Amino acid sequence: MDIGLFGQYVVNGVMLGMMYALVAVGFTLFFGVLDVIKFSHGDVLMVGTFAGLATYLGLQAAGVASPLVQVIGVTAMAVGSMALLGALIARYLVMPLRSAPPLNTLLITLMLGTVLREGVRLFYPEGANPKPFPRLLPADSIAFGSFTVRADSAILLLAGLAVIVALNLVINRTKLGLAIRAVAQDEETARCMGINFTLIVLVTFAIGSGVAAFAGVMNGLYYNEINFGMGLLLGVAGFSAAIIGGLGNIYGAILGGFLFAALQTIGAVALPFASAYKDVFAYAVVIAIMAWRPSGLIAEKTSERV
Amino acid sequence: MEKTRPSLLPGLAAVGAGAVFAVALLTAEQQWAVGALIAGAALASLAAWRFGLARAIGASVDAHEGVLNAAVIAAVLAVTAWFYEDHFPLLMMATVLLSATTCIGLTVQFGYAGMVNFAGASFYGVGAYTAAVVVKYTAVPHLLAIPLGGLAAAALGSLLILPMLRTKGHYTAVVTIAFAILMKTFLEVNDTLGGPQGMKIRNVTVFGWKPNTALEFGGVELSHYVVYVVAALALLVLAFGLTRRMERSWVGLALDTVRIDETAAACFGHDIARWKIVAFTWGNALAGMAGALYALMVGFIAPNNFTFGDSLILVSIILLGGIGNLWGAMLAAALVVILPEKFQIIQEYRFLLYAGLVMLILLFRPQGLLPRTLRAYVPGRA
Numbered sequence: 238m239d240i241g242l243f244g245q246y247v248v249n250g251v252m253l254g255m256m257y258a259l260v261a262v263g264f265t266l267f268f269g270v271l272d273v274i275k276f277s278h279g280d281v282l283m284v285g286t287f288a289g290l291a292t293y294l295g296l297q298a299a300g301v302a303s304p305l306v307q308v309i310g311v312t313a314m315a316v317g318s319m320a321l322l323g324a325l326i327a328r329y330l331v332m333p334l335r336s337a338p339p340l341n342t343l344l345i346t347l348m349l350g351t352v353l354r355e356g357v358r359l360f361y362p363e364g365a366n367p368k369p370f371p372r373l374l375p376a377d378s379i380a381f382g383s384f385t386v387r388a389d390s391a392i393l394l395l396a397g398l399a400v401i402v403a404l405n406l407v408i409n410r411t412k413l414g415l416a417i418r419a420v421a422q423d424e425e426t427a428r429c430m431g432i433n434f435t436l437i438v439l440v441t442f443a444i445g446s447g448v449a450a451f452a453g454v455m456n457g458l459y460y461n462e463i464n465f466g467m468g469l470l471l472g473v474a475g476f477s478a479a480i481i482g483g484l485g486n487i488y489g490a491i492l493g494g495f496l497f498a499a500l501q502t503i504g505a506v507a508l509p510f511a512s513a514y515k516d517v518f519a520y521a522v523v524i525a526i527m528a529w530r531p532s533g534l535i536a537e538k539t540s541e542r543v
Numbered sequence: 544m545e546k547t548r549p550s551l552l553p554g555l556a557a558v559g560a561g562a563v564f565a566v567a568l569l570t571a572e573q574q575w576a577v578g579a580l581i582a583g584a585a586l587a588s589l590a591a592w593r594f595g596l597a598r599a600i601g602a603s604v605d606a607h608e609g610v611l612n613a614a615v616i617a618a619v620l621a622v623t624a625w626f627y628e629d630h631f632p633l634l635m636m637a638t639v640l641l642s643a644t645t646c647i648g649l650t651v652q653f654g655y656a657g658m659v660n661f662a663g664a665s666f667y668g669v670g671a672y673t674a675a676v677v678v679k680y681t682a683v684p685h686l687l688a689i690p691l692g693g694l695a696a697a698a699l700g701s702l703l704i705l706p707m708l709r710t711k712g713h714y715t716a717v718v719t720i721a722f723a724i725l726m727k728t729f730l731e732v733n734d735t736l737g738g739p740q741g742m743k744i745r746n747v748t749v750f751g752w753k754p755n756t757a758l759e760f761g762g763v764e765l766s767h768y769v770v771y772v773v774a775a776l777a778l779l780v781l782a783f784g785l786t787r788r789m790e791r792s793w794v795g796l797a798l799d800t801v802r803i804d805e806t807a808a809a810c811f812g813h814d815i816a817r818w819k820i821v822a823f824t825w826g827n828a829l830a831g832m833a834g835a836l837y838a839l840m841v842g843f844i845a846p847n848n849f850t851f852g853d854s855l856i857l858v859s860i861i862l863l864g865g866i867g868n869l870w871g872a873m874l875a876a877a878l879v880v881i882l883p884e885k886f887q888i889i890q891e892y893r894f895l896l897y898a899g900l901v902m903l904i905l906l907f908r909p910q911g912l913l914p915r916t917l918r919a920y921v922p923g924r925a
Contacts, residue, residue, distance in 0.1 A: 274713050330902070337909050339712065340659065344862060345905045347855055351898035359892065473724060473851075480717040513732035520725035527718050528706035 244384035250502035251495070252390065252459055255397035258494025259452035260475025261482065262404060263445030265490040268479070269421035270441045273331055273342045277350035278449055279472015281319055281326070283465060284353050285450025286370075286457050287361055289315035293371050308373040308458075315454050316447040323446025324439040332438065350472070357465045367464040370457035393455050400451055401491060404444070408487060417441055421485065449475075481526050483533025492534060497523070553596065554603035554611045560587075562618035565877075566625050568885065569632035577885045616780060623772045633768035637840060639880045640775035641833040644782045646860050646872040648829030651786055653858070654867030654915065655795060656822030657802030658707065659716045662723040663857040666696040666827045668849025670834025672730065675742040675844055686749045689778070689835045696831025697824045704823065708816050723851040730846035741845025744838055755842060771840040778836060782829050783869060789825075790869075798822055799918070859901050865911030875912060 260278065267275045292314035296307050330349060334342050358364045374389035408414040419427040420437050428434050456471070457463045478497045482489030500522050504515030530536065564584055571577045591597045604611055619636070626632040645667050652658045670692030677688040706718045731739050747755055754770045789795050800808040801818045809815055838844050860879050864871030883893040904911070 268713070274716070330906075333906060334909070337905075340653075341862075341905050341909055343713075343716065344855075344858065345902050348859070348898040348901045348905075351852075351855075351894055352902070355892075355895035355898065359895065469851075473720060477717055477721055480714055484713060514729075516728040517725050517732070520721040520728075523721045524703065524706050524718055524725075527710050527714060527721075531706070531709035531711070531714060533714070 240382070241384045244381075244386070246502055246506055248386060248390055248394075250498050251394060252397075252455075253501065254495035254498030255394060255401075256452045256456055256471065256494075257474050257478045257497050258401065258491045259397065259448050259455075260471055261479035261490035261494045262401070262487055263449045264476055264479035265482070265484055265487055266417070266441050266445045267331075268484045270417060270438050271327075271331060271335070273339065274346070274476070275326070275331060275442075276343055276346040276472065276476070277326065277353060278346075278446070279468035279470070279475065280350035280353040281322060281446050281468070282449040282453040282456075282471055283463075283468030284322065284357060285315040285319035285446075286453035286463050286467070287357055287364075287368075287465075288318045289450075289454045289457065290368060290370060290463065293373075304373045307371070311373070312451065312454050315450040319450035320443035320447035323442040323449075326446075327439055327442035328435075331442075332435070350468070354465055354468065361465075364465055367462050370461050370463050372458070372461055374458060389458065393459055397452075397455060400448060404448060405487065407444070413437075413440065477520070477523050481523055481530075481533055483535040483537060485537050486533070486535045489533055489535035496534075549599070549602040549606045551603060551607045551610060553599040554607055555614055557600045557604075558611060558614045558618050562622055565618075565622050568881065569622075569626065569635065571885065574886065581882070616776065619776055620773075623769060623776075627763070627765050627769060630766050630768055633766050633772050634840075635881055635884055637768060637771045637775045638837070639877045640772065640779045641837050642857070642860065642880050643873040643876040644775070644779045644833040645830045645857060646864070646876050647779075647782045647786050647869055648826035648833075649857055649861050650826075650867060650869060650872050651789075651798075651822050651829075652826040653861055655790065655798040655802060656819055658819055658823055659719060660823070660826065661716055661719040661851070661854050661858060662726065663830055664849045664851075664853035665723045665726040666700060666830040667834035667837070667853075667857075668726065668730065668844075668846075669696040669699050670831030671838035671844045671849070672736060672742070673831070674835035674838040675744050676736075678744050678747060678839070679742065684749075685747050685839070688839060689832050692835025692838075693828040693832035696834070697828040700823060700827035701820075704820055707823065708819060720851065723854050727846050727850050730849070737845070739846060741843060741847075744842045744844070747839050747842075754839075768840070771836070775833075775836055775840075778832060779873075782832075783873075786825075786829075786869065794818075794821070796918075863901065863904060863911055865914040867915035868911070868913050871911055871913030871915070 260282065263278050264274065267273060267278075289311040292311050293307055296310050301307060301310070326346070326349065330345055331342060334345060372389070374392050377388045378385045379388060379391065406414075408417060416427070416432045416437050417440075419430065419432055420434060420441075424434060427437075452471070453463075453468075456467065474497055475494070478493035479490045480493070481496060482491070482493030497519060500519040501515050504518035505512040508514075508518060526534070564580070568577065568580050571580055588597075591600070619640075623633065623636065626636075645663060648666075649660060649663050652660045673692040673695040674688035677683050677691055678685055683691070703718060703722055707715055710718060730736055736742060747753065755767050758765050758767060758770070790798075797808075797813050797818050798821075800811070800813055801815050805815055834849075856879065860875045861872050863879065864873070864875030879897075883897065886893065
C-alpha cells in the first residue's frame, strides 16, 4: 500500500474516532452524574445537524454569504439548540424516572430517539431523503509528498481536538467541573456541600448534548451529506465506545472512540475478508473486549457493598 | 376451613368477550370502526377495573386455571375457524402468536433471571435463517427446521454467555446490542444468505404434503394460513406450558432469587452462572423456534425484518405487558402487532405514535398493563 493511500485511511479513521469520542464523552458524562444511559443521544446529534442545516438555509435566504459567518452560525445554532434540548430531556424524561429500574430509563430514551428520528423523517421538508450538507470550509489540499490532506479535514480535526481539550479543562479545572465530578462521585454529599444537584445535572446534559451536536456538524461538513438515520449508527458506535473505554471516565470514552474507529478501519482495509464485514469485525471485537474486561478498559473503581 | 371457590363465570365471560372483540377488530376495515372498537375496549377495561370486575376475573382465573387456559385455546381456534378463508386476519393472528412466543422467551430472560437482551429479534432471525437454509440447501425434513431453528439460536446465544456472565447492567446491555447490530450487518453482507435481498423459501414439504397451498376440507377451501395459526398456537402452548411449569417450580424460585439479589442467592448456594445460562438459552431457543416457523409461513425473509429496532419493539412488548407476566406479554404482543396494521390511516406515523405511547406508559404506568403478581405458593389460594 502506498503511503498516500495509507495516510488517507489514517485521516479517515482519526476523523471517525474524533466523532465517536465526542459522542462517547456525552454518554460517559450522563452516566457519571445520574448513572443512566441516555440512548437518544445519537438522535439528538442528528436533530442538531438538521438544525445546523436549517440555519444554513436561513442564513442563505437572509443574504449572508460569508462562509465564515455561516459556519459559525451553523455550529452555534446546532450546539445551542441541542444543549437546550438535552437539558429539557433530562428535566422531563430522565429525572422523573430516577427511582425506576435503569431499564426504564434506557427504554424511554430509546423511544425518545425513535420519536426524534421519525419526527425529522416525517416533518422536516423531504426529511426521508438524504440531504446535501454545504461545504463551508476551504477545500484546498496540503501536500506532504505523495500524501495530501484537505484543508477542511485538517480544520475539522483541530476543531474536534480543541473541543475535547476544552471539555477536559472544564471538567478538571473549573468550579463547574468540580461540581460535576462531585455529583458523579456522591450525590448526597455533593448536596450537603451546597451544590445545586438539579442544576448540575441539567448543565451536564446540556454540555454532553452540545458536544454531540458539534460532532454531528463535523460529520455533515466532512461527508457533505446527512440523513435522518445517521444518529442511530453514531449513537450505537459512541455507546459501544463509551462502554469499552469504561463508563464514567472521560479518558476511557476518548480511548474507546478512537479504538472503535481503528477497529472499523482495520476491518475495512487490513483484514483478508471483504471490507463489507468491517462492522461485523468491530462489534465482534467489542463483545470480545467485554468478555476480557467486563467493566471497560479503564474500569470504574468501585467496591460492592452488601 | 375451605373458602368458597370463586365462580368460573367471570373468567369465561372475559375469554368470550376477548374472542368476540378479536373477531370484530380483525374484521373492521373502516378507520372510524377500528377507532371506536379500540376506544370501546379501553373504556370497558377501565370500567371493569373501576367496578371491581377485574378482580373477579382475576380471582376466577386463579381458581380455574386449567379450564380457562383450555378456554383461551378454544377461543383462538374459534376465531381461526371464523376467518377460515381470509388470509390477512389469519396471517396477523399467526404473527401475534409467534411474537407472543418470542416474548415469553424474553420474559424468562428479563422477568425471571433479570438478564437484559436487546437482541431478541436477532435470535428470531437466526431461527428464520436456519429454517431458510434447511429448506434451500439441505435434505433435512422441513418440519425439523423448527427445532433446528431453536437449537441454532440457543447455540449462537451461547457464544454470548461468557461476556454476559462477566458483565453487569449497562455493560451486559451493550454486549447484546453489539450482537444485534453484528447479526444484521452480517446477514446484509453475506451472499450465501442472500445479502440485503434476503432468502425465499420455496416448496416446504411436510410428509409429502405442502402446507403453503390452500387446502380442501370437506368441500370447503381453507386458507393455508390456518395450518400456520394452528402450528403457531401449538408452539405457543408448548412454550407457555413449559415456561409456566418452570416459573412455578423450584427453578423459577431460583431464577427469582438470582434476579432480586445475586449476592444473597450465591450465599444460599445458588449457582448464578447456571441459572443465567438456563434462562438465556431457553429464551433464545423459544425465539429461534418462533422465527423458524415464521420463515416457513411467510416464505421470504430479509435482514430488515430482524433489526435492532425490532428487538426494541419486543422489549417494549414485555415492558408494556408488565415484566415477568406471561399473560401480560401475550396481551401486549397482540396490541403491538395488530394496532399498527389496522390503523392504516396512521401507517406513516405509527412508529412515532407507538414510541410516544411507550414513553407515556413508562412515565405514568411503569409497571405495565398487567404487572406480575406476587408468587402464589399454591395457585388459586393466594
